[in-house]
Amino acid sequence: MKLGLQIVLGVLSLIPLAFAGMGLWFGAAYFLPAGDIPAGLDNQFRYLSGVYVLVTLLLWWAIPQVERHGRLLAFICAALVIGGLGRLISMLTVGPGDPGQLAGMVIELGSPLLLLWQRAVAKRGAANTG
Template sequence: MIARWERRMLQIVVLAACGVPLFTGSRGVWLGPYWLKGVQDVPVDLDSHFRYLSGIFLGVGLAFLSCVPAIETKGPRFRMLGGFVVLGGFVVLGGLARLWSLVSVGAPTGGHMFGLAMELGVVPLLMLWQWRFALRWQG
C-alpha cells in the first residue's frame, strides 16, 4: 500500500515539474525572447536560436512527461533525460551552463534563478527518488 502511495506521489511531483519546461518551452517557441523582462529589440539570429532552444526545452518536458505512466519502469529514460548517469545530460548540463552565466555575467531574473534551482536541484533529486523507488518496487 505504501509503495502505491509513493508511486502516485512521485508521478504527481514529476507531472508538476514537467509544467516548467512545457510552459516556458511553449512560450519561448511561440513568442521568442520578447516575453522576457526588458527584451525589446532582438537580432534575427538570436531570435532563431532562442526559439530553437525553447523547442528543445519543450521536447525535454514532453520526454519527461512520457515517464509519468509506469514511472517505476522508466529509470533509464528518466536518468538519461536528466543527465544523472554521466552528469551531462539535457537538464543538468543546461543548469551548469546557466550557473556559468550567473558566475560570469551576473544574476538573471527570478524566473531564471528558479530554472537553475530546477535544473541543479529538483531534477537530480527526482532522479534519485525515482531510482530508489524503482529498486524497492521491483523487489
C-alpha cells in the first residue's frame, strides 16, 4: 500500500516538473505565437513554472516517508485543488483549453483522493509500530 502510493506520487510529480521545464525554457510562447505575447504574461507564466519546481521538490521530499507527511501533502493538495478550480473557472468563462489542461484539472480536483490513501498508509504504519 505504501509503495503503491510512493510510486503514484513519484509518477505524478513528473507532471509539474515537465511543465516547469517547458514553462521556464519556452515561456508563454509554448502556447502563443512569439510576437503576440505580452511581457507581463510571459513573466507570470515563467514565475508559475518556477512554483511547479517547488511542488515537485516538496513531493520528492515527502515520498520516502509518505506516512509521516500528511500535513504537507494536504497543503500540496489544497494548492492543486485551488489551481484546478481556477482551470474550471477558465473553462466556464473563456472556454476549454487543450485536452492536457482538462486532464490536469481532473488530476488537480481529484488530488484529495491521494490524502485518503496517505491516511490509510499512515494508519497502517502506526498499527504496525504500535
